[in-house]
Each structure stands twice: as structure tokens, then as C-alpha cells.
Amino acid sequence: MDSLTALLVPGMGGALFYVLLWCPLLALAVDWWLGEPPVAWHPVVWMGQALQWSGDRLAPASPVARDFKVFWRSALVWCALVAIVLIVSGLAQHLVLMLHGLLAAALLALLLKPLLAWRMLHDEVLAVEVALGQSLPAGRAQLARLVSRDVSSLSAVQVRESAIESLAENLNDSVVAPLFWFALLGLPGAALYRFANTADAMWGYPGMRGGRYWQWAGKWAARADDVMSWLPARITALLLVLGAQGLPLRTLARQARKTPSPNSGWPMAAMALVLGVRLAKPGVYTLHGKGRSAGPLDTRRAARVGTRVVLALVPVVAAIQLLVAMVFSAWMSA
16 A cells, blocks of 8 residues: 555554644644733743843853854854754654544644744734824834834834734744644644744844844854745745735745845735735835835735635645655655
């Protein structure tokens, strides 16, 4: 019997495949219905605490030119923390998969859920528009919860643009990429990605931040996140433009390259083109410069487009899981 049949027929190697197949859909359902777990029980918060404690001891308090010692020390600490993440998540997955059927799928989904967050992103972005309806300062304050940039001088349109950009970028970081790596490597893959992405957010921005100099201390973390986000960012962009009429991929690629990041420009450019709006970071880039200014309805449209991407992602993840399972099954039977 071939490897595909062995996977799909219950009792002949298919049970594990079905548990992993159902897990992403269940995790997304839990995310939408229940939202985020308490901070005390949130694994991404634990990652952030470990990175904060380590970073305070790694990054120098003043600028240092070409500090390779700090670079390699930070890289080793990053790798050590990754090893802990992989061991803990791998052990948790192993214990859950010793169970059977729906119970195993449900428990694995509960473990996967904290590693993705669509409902929170969706609600936080819409909250920016609600706050803007009250006043510009309120909109800026709400946006500050989403972005790291200085929001004090942004206009109402710029606040809205930043919120839409954040939704597009974090759609990849918080949903597509974790599920992509889950499809490839299971729970350890999703946990590894969330750690790499959190490390980049905390260590990866060069220059002074939080009283520490990150030019060399954060370089490894930034490059690791770039590598792990490369393919998911482009998948996110393709899912965003799915169904859009008359949108050449060359246009998407040309717009995406306008941002300094090798990855975040792809979902942001795709969102700008799909909505027909201009998205810009003053003094850094302008995406779809011929587009119109973003209006209040565009924030809600962006949220709907994001939900469409999340739904379209489910069969994509399933297809990747099937491909991985077939390759693994064929390799084991060789």
C-alpha cells in the first residue's frame, strides 16, 4: 500500500496525521472564541521575560564599534534559549500524542493556541479606528499599543495607515508563520518561530533602546527572524492578493522592495494594493504611492481581508502537512 493511503486510512499510520491535521483549525477556533490565555500562563510572555533578563546582561550600555564578542555571546545565548524552547515544546507534544483521537488534537491545539494570535490583533487594530473617532490623541495612544515607532506627531491618516500596516505585518508574524512552521515541524516549529520573532522584536532593532546598545547584540536575532519569516511573508502576501483582479505579481514585488525589511514589505504592500490605499512610514517608505488616503472604512476592510486570509490559510497548512507526512512516510518505508 502506498504512503498516501497509509496516511489517510485510520489504523494504518493515519491517526497521527489526523491529529496534526485538525490541530491548526482547532487552535484558530480557540483563539477566536477565547482569546489570549492569562499572562502568567502565556509561553510567549515567558520567552519575553527570558530574553529581557538575558538582554540586560548581554547588550552594552553604550555604543561599541564592531563588538564581535558581544555578537557571538548573544548568538550562543539565543541558541541556548532555543534549545530549551525545543526541548520543552517537543516533550509536551510527545506526551500529548501518546493520547488518542480528538483528545490529543484538542490538547495539542490548546498548546498551539498561545503561539498564534489573530483575534487580539484584529480587535486591537479596530480599536485604533474607534479611538480615532473619539480624538486624535486617543487614536495615537491606542496605536502605541501596536507599534514601536513614535506616534506623537502622526496625523489621523498616518495613525490609520500605521494600524493597517501593523495588521498586515503581524498577520504574518502572529498567524501565518507560526502555522507554517507547525505544518513543517509540529509544535516545536511553531514555538521556535515565536521565539525567533519575539527575540527580533526585543533584540533585533539596531541602535540604543531601553538603555542598551543593540547594534551587535541583536544582529543574530534579527537575521534568524529574517530567515524564518522569508517564505511565510510571501505566502501571506499571496493569500492577501488571492482573488484580486488585475494585480501583477511584479507590481507586488516592486512595492515590497521599497521597505528596508526583506519580509515585512510583502504583506504590507499586498494590503496596500488590495485596499487601493497608500501606506507610508514618513521618511522611510511609501507603498502604493498612487493609492488614495486610507479612510475609516479601510481599517474595517483590512480586518475583513485579514480574516479571509486566516480562513484560506487552513487548507494551505493542511496541504503542507500532507506533503510533509508523505515525504516522511516514504522515507521511513524506504
